Amino acid sequence: MATSKLCDPVNLHRWAGLKGITLVGTGDFTHGGWRRELRENLVEAEPGFYRLRKEHQPEIPDQPDARFVISGEISSIYKKNGRTRKVHNLILLPSLEAADALSAKLESLGMNLHSDGRPILGLDSYRLFQMTLDVCPEAIFIPAHIWTPHFSVFGSNSGFDLIEECYEDLTPCISALETGLSSDPAMNWQWSALDRFRLISNSDAHNPQNLGREATVFEAELSYQGLRKALQGDATDRLAGTVEFFPEEGKYHYDGHRNCGISFTPEQTAQHNGLCPVCGKKVTVGVFNRITALADRPLGFQPEGAQPFQRLIPLKEIIGDVYNVGVNTRKVDTVYWALLREFGPELVILRDTDIERLTQFDSAIGMAISRLRNGQVSIIPGYDGQYGVISVISEEERKQFRIK
Ligand SMILES: [Zn+2]
Ligand SMILES: [Zn+2]
Structure with a gap:
């Protein structure tokens, strides 16, 4: 759903090479049909990373032979502390077998994993995290695009004001956060609560041609363990920075109503008491406004040891x-x-x-x-x-x- 027909292993590999990407997430590991397709096309290369089978390798000289890591995003919709929460979480796994096991566990609870590559589950993020670690202690669990208004841990519509309210005693097991297309590290540096996390960026591609519109730069061993250590803040296998969209280019930077043609800065939203002057309903509060509301530092503040990033188009x-x-x-x-x-x-x-x-x-x-x-x-x-x-x-x- 909502994904290009070209999103298959061969085209993901081809476009990763054309973009200059070494490691690409498979996405959608919870889907049985997709796992079958991955098995048909991929073989393990380094521990925990996969490569395209030789017979599927396209003949393009001088292109990096991109690796795959098993990844998937899960949309959780649930009630917590009296409010409806909608949170997307990203899960990375060291093998297709781990993906089989976690999917089987979810299905045993009656979860429908067939209708969408990014399943929508009535499952608390905390429970999902617990189950993921039960099935695979080496899993990497990352809150996805953390500022998106409708579907993220800090989203203005159905998120939380504190990460601990969402992940409770498992919060210390989270080492990285995905900043999403509408925010960049500089915006996130405004909130000291995020200082201890690595900030990563992924392309949220939907179409292989969009790979690399955001990316994370690693100087690490090419293996799942290398990736895991870098995300945990290791000094040898390290996360060296990110490649970012200009956050203003993202779909949820400012506030407003698309259908009413209203785009507001946070100040304008405040002047209008949060209401759309065209239809009278509440405007969708974007990422810039939301970060400003939770921030405890001015924009421009740079915490010690902040990782570098580069904005690209x-x-x-x-x-x-x-x-x-x-x-x-x-x-x-x-x-x-x-x-x-x-x-x-x-x-x-x-x-x-x-x-x-x-x-x-x-x-x-x-x-x-x-x-x-x-x-x-x-x-x-x-x-x-x-x-x-x-x-x-x-x-x-x-x-x-x-x-x-
Ligand atoms: Zn998402
Ligand atoms: Zn409106």
């Missing part, structure tokens, strides 16, 4: 912006594949390729990527499910580059 969006055309146009495709053939994986182009070489290849794209790396972008923030709109080039500059 997907290359196709940059090309579409530069050439003033939609992302799904032939023009964007042509320039995109030309750049990938010339300079290698997308994340390398966005982060590392020499600007002069890019400029020689395409002067407008070179300028745009240079601006991106310097954070010189203009953004109309997203709100209530509407993605933000980001731009690196002005109408005037397009004329100078003779772009219509």
Whole structure:
């Protein structure tokens, strides 16, 4: 459901390589049909990591041979302390056998795992965490996109104000939090309660082409144990930072009503007493507002030992912006594949390729990527499910580059 038909192991592997990603989550491990497909296509490589079987390997030279880790997200909807809670949690496992066992455990309780790859369960997050550790003590349990208004541990609509209220005595077993597309580490640094957690970012892809729009950088052994230690804060196998969306580009940065065309800053929401001036109902309170409400430090505060991060824009969006055309146009495709053939994986182009070489290849794209790396972008923030709109080039500059 809500996922591209291209989301199969071969295409996930192919796109991970094109993006420059070493490790990709399988997603959806609770689904029996998907586990069958994973078994048909994957074999264990390093302990706890999988690779595509040789016969399914595409013939693309010089591409990283991406590994898979067994992952899945579970949506829990339940009542706790008098309120309805809706929380998404991410679970990583060291094997398909562990995925079989946890799925069997959930099904034995009458949970329906068949209708959706991300099942919706009437199961308390705390109970889910307990059961996960019972079945697999090495499981990695991560609260997903922690600020999303409707479905997350701190969400404004159905989340908690304290992480301990959700996970109780298991809270110390959580070592990492997923910040989600609408927030970045700098926003999270405003709240001291989060200081002890590693902040990670994942692409929430739904389509293999969206892989790597956010990512986590590891300097660690390529194995499940290496990953686990890095997430626990180990100094040798370490988490080296994240690649982020501009948080304003996320779907829930500001407050508002998409259908009413109302986008509010937190101040504007306060001025309107939290109500939409068009329909009179409560506006959807976005991530920026929610973090500000829980924060105990100003934006800009940097805690000691804070991990570095870099804000990026997907290359196709940059090309579409530069050439003033939609992302799904032939023009964007042509320039995109030309750049990938010339300079290698997308994340390398966005982060590392020499600007002069890019400029020689395409002067407008070179300028745009240079601006991106310097954070010189203009953004109309997203709100209530509407993605933000980001731009690196002005109408005037397009004329100078003779772009219509
Ligand atoms: Zn989710
Ligand atoms: Zn409204």
